Amino acid sequence: MNLVHQLINRKSSNALTQVLIFLVSFLLALVVGGILLALQGHKDILSVYYYLLIQPLTTGNGIAKVLVQTTPLIFSGLAVAIAFKCDVFNIGVEGQLYAGALAAAYLGYALQGLPRLVHVSICILGAIVVGGLLALLAGWLKVRFGVHEVISTIMMNHMISNIVTLLVVDYFRNDGPTARTPTVQDSARMLSLSGSSQLNSGLIIAVLLCVVLYIVFEKTPFGWQLNAAGKNLRATTYCGVDAKRLILIAMLISGALAGLLGAERVLGGFGYMQVNFSPGYGYDGITIAVIAGNNPFGCLLMSLLMGLLCTGGTQLNVMTDIPSEWVDMLSAFIFVFVVAANAVMLKLPELKEKRLSRERRLAK
Amino acid sequence: MKKLLALILALVMALAMTACGGNAGDTENTGDDEKAPAIKVGLLLEGSLGDESINDQAYEGLLKVAEDFGVETKYVECDDTSKYIDYLEGLVSAGFNVICCDSFNQEEALREFAPQHPDVHFMILDTEVSDIDNVASFTYATHECSYLAGIAAAMKSESNVIGFIGGMQIPTIEKFQVGFEEGVHSVKPDATVIVKYIGNDNSAWNDPATAKTLTMDCISNGADVCYHAAGASGMGMIEACVEKGIWAIGVNIDQTHLAPENMLTSALTKGDRAVYLFTESCVNGTPLSGMTVLNCANEGVGVVESEFMTEDIMAAVNDAVAKIVNGELTVTNVMSY
Numbered sequence: 022m023n024l025v026h027q028l029i030n031r032k033s034s035n036a037l038t039q040v041l042i043f044l045v046s047f048l049l050a051l052v053v054g055g056i057l058l059a060l061q062g063h064k065d066i067l068s069v070y071y072y073l074l075i076q077p078l079t080t081g082n083g084i085a086k087v088l089v090q091t092t093p094l095i096f097s098g099l100a101v102a103i104a105f106k107c108d109v110f111n112i113g114v115e116g117q118l119y120a121g122a123l124a125a126a127y128l129g130y131a132l133q134g135l136p137r138l139v140h141v142s143i144c145i146l147g148a149i150v151v152g153g154l155l156a157l158l159a160g161w162l163k164v165r166f167g168v169h170e171v172i173s174t175i176m177m178n179h180m181i182s183n184i185v186t187l188l189v190v191d192y193f194r195n196d197g198p199t200a201r202t203p204t205v206q207d208s209a210r211m212l213s214l215s216g217s218s219q220l221n222s223g224l225i226i227a228v229l230l231c232v233v234l235y236i237v238f239e240k241t242p243f244g245w246q247l248n249a250a251g252k253n254l255r256a257t258t259y260c261g262v263d264a265k266r267l268i269l270i271a272m273l274i275s276g277a278l279a280g281l282l283g284a285e286r287v288l289g290g291f292g293y294m295q296v297n298f299s300p301g302y303g304y305d306g307i308t309i310a311v312i313a314g315n316n317p318f319g320c321l322l323m324s325l326l327m328g329l330l331c332t333g334g335t336q337l338n339v340m341t342d343i344p345s346e347w348v349d350m351l352s353a354f355i356f357v358f359v360v361a362a363n364a365v366m367l368k369l370p371e372l373k374e375k376r377l378s379r380e381r382r383l384a385k
Numbered sequence: 386m387k388k389l390l391a392l393i394l395a396l397v398m399a400l401a402m403t404a405c406g407g408n409a410g411d412t413e414n415t416g417d418d419e420k421a422p423a424i425k426v427g428l429l430l431e432g433s434l435g436d437e438s439i440n441d442q443a444y445e446g447l448l449k450v451a452e453d454f455g456v457e458t459k460y461v462e463c464d465d466t467s468k469y470i471d472y473l474e475g476l477v478s479a480g481f482n483v484i485c486c487d488s489f490n491q492e493e494a495l496r497e498f499a500p501q502h503p504d505v506h507f508m509i510l511d512t513e514v515s516d517i518d519n520v521a522s523f524t525y526a527t528h529e530c531s532y533l534a535g536i537a538a539a540m541k542s543e544s545n546v547i548g549f550i551g552g553m554q555i556p557t558i559e560k561f562q563v564g565f566e567e568g569v570h571s572v573k574p575d576a577t578v579i580v581k582y583i584g585n586d587n588s589a590w591n592d593p594a595t596a597k598t599l600t601m602d603c604i605s606n607g608a609d610v611c612y613h614a615a616g617a618s619g620m621g622m623i624e625a626c627v628e629k630g631i632w633a634i635g636v637n638i639d640q641t642h643l644a645p646e647n648m649l650t651s652a653l654t655k656g657d658r659a660v661y662l663f664t665e666s667c668v669n670g671t672p673l674s675g676m677t678v679l680n681c682a683n684e685g686v687g688v689v690e691s692e693f694m695t696e697d698i699m700a701a702v703n704d705a706v707a708k709i710v711n712g713e714l715t716v717t718n719v720m721s722y
Binding site: 086190197199201219286290291295297298300332335336338339340344345 | 433459461462463464465466467468471472475476479490492493587
């Protein structure tokens with residue numbers, strides 16, 4: 022197995038090591054980011070980090086904003102993680118979430134007079150089904166024709182987001198300057214958790230899903246199969262597990278989570294679907310899942326951090342002259358350091374083995 | 386596996402239930418009661434600086450505002466539609482009390498945000514918002530700058546045939562066309578304006594290939610000056626003009642850099658002027674509100690005085706501007722009914 026596969030399915034049993042690696046990487050990223058700012062002539066680095074990491078958490082409104090940003094990232098992180106678990110790359114979350122969002126928005130405004138429970142359920146189900154089926158298509162292409170899912174899902178991202186844009190602009194468009202669907206019925210709105218922000222019950226769904234997926238991964242035969250398949254797909258097949266079925270199911274769930282992300286944004290966040298609303302949730306999910314080592318709770322924590330960086334980045338942009346791209350760079354540093362540290366950890370035994378054998382040879 | 390699916394289904398139902406309580410959102414009033422003494426101007430950009438379009442233009446206005454009124458200014462770049470409100474809120478909480486939004490895409494966010502902050506003055510470009518007291522919106526008298534461009538085109542033309550490339554045939558663009566034609570005919574009543582439209586759907590704004598073909602068609606029919614109102618498709622027209630060595634006229638911003646040797650002038654819609662006028666009104670204590678048209682009278686539209694605009698052309702243009710301003714001359718606005 023090559024290094025990439027080992028990296029995305031590294032043994033998560035040693036959680037403490039992973040947490041340590043993360044913390045060191047995080048601090049290192051802050052230091053490097055600080056040095057870069059200092060080189061650009063910024064003097065007050067500490068206040069930069071205050072605005073980025075502390076200030077958003079000092080007000081209730083700020084915390085709500087962080088959680089708003091966190092919610093979709095949790096879904097996206099989990100969606101990528103479950104595919105990674107069984108060694109499949111779902112790069113297509115970005116497209117699947119648009120399809121799910123459009124489904125939720127359409128069902129949300131076209132259906133009328135339903136009780137809230139039924140209406141929200143139908144919208145969420147619609148989004149899950151659409152997202153899931155699209156991911157399943159990529160999975161099917163893989164198991165049936167051997168089309169690599171990275172290729173097919175990236176291609177499908179472009180296709181789906183353009184088709185969705187076309188549908189919104191030409192068929193489901195609301196009158197007005199913005200290219201978006203009409204607002205969904207009140208009966209299709211998720212429960213708002215804070216009056217002034219987009220925070221909604223989607224967050225509760227996301228956190229519950231973390232718990233559920235943790236239980237599925239750790240305590241069920243299916244989770245065991247996924248784990249085994251992630252470690253070595255071929256060996257798992259020889260153990261009598263239907264790997265193709267496993268891949269299809271993992272993709273289906275992954276796509277369903279992406280659809281759920283879209284539904285949360287539409288039913289809980291905006292109340293409508295606007296074209297190109299995603300700032301790249303699907304790709305952030307990959308970062309999150311890799312750093313979290315596919316651990317659902319790791320995804321949750323990582324999403325919280327990314328949500329904080331996102332909110333703090335806005336604050337930083339307003340309070341100082343530092344562009345929000347600097348914040349993107351910071352999270353990229355964290356990613357690179359975590360991956361590098363893990364790569365070294367993975368290679369270490371191998372290198373040690375090589376040195377030992379060389380020494381043995383020399384000794385002879 | 387069925388168990389898993391059943392679990393997920395049950396979960397969805399349960400979660401939908403939690404999603405279905407009454408929405409007891411208490412709207413919290415974040416507006417400050419104390420009067421902010423000094424004026425601080427914030428500018429919300431759609432995307433980033435360096436777009437050589439609306440963002441750079443609005444930023445230019447902001448720089449001028451800082452220079453002329455000595456007020457504190459700040460721009461923020463936002464490429465994420467879901468964060469417009471966060472940025473607006475950030476600006477307001479940082480004490481900015483005059484806030485300019487440079488794109489019609491920000492209207493939705495502004496409509497939601499502005500009413501909650503009655504003591505802050507907002508403006509937005511290129512769209513119409515007239516129902517919120519503390520929001521001013523600016524639109525452009527594009528027929529007037531097109532008229533001026535028409536004068537320049539007619540005076541520069543030797544063949545007396547002039548091309549017009551429009552994106553979609555909708556009133557917004559016909560406003561350019563009719564203004565332009567009137568400008569041409571005011572100089573040379575018997576000159577021909579060949580009018581071509583690219584398409585009937587939104588792809589017309591981003592179809593330089595068709596624009597180029599249509600321009601070539603105009604040129605083979607004798608056109609030696611072409612003007613466009615076709616968004617990104619205009620690139621195709623400019624390309625054709627460069628290839629055939631005829632004059633091109635740009636639109637919205639100074640497009641000289643796209644064809645330094647062939648760009649006669651550009652019909653300007655000055656977003657920077659809107660930022661300036663709005664800030665000026667706030668500094669004077671009489672903030673604009675409702676809809677304002679940027680026209681010749683308030684220098685909100687105009688043409689670029691390039692090196693190719695000879696003295697007699699500029700004299701004719703300035704004369705027309707003066708006549709439009711004092712009401713002697715009215716350019717037909719196809720949308721004014």
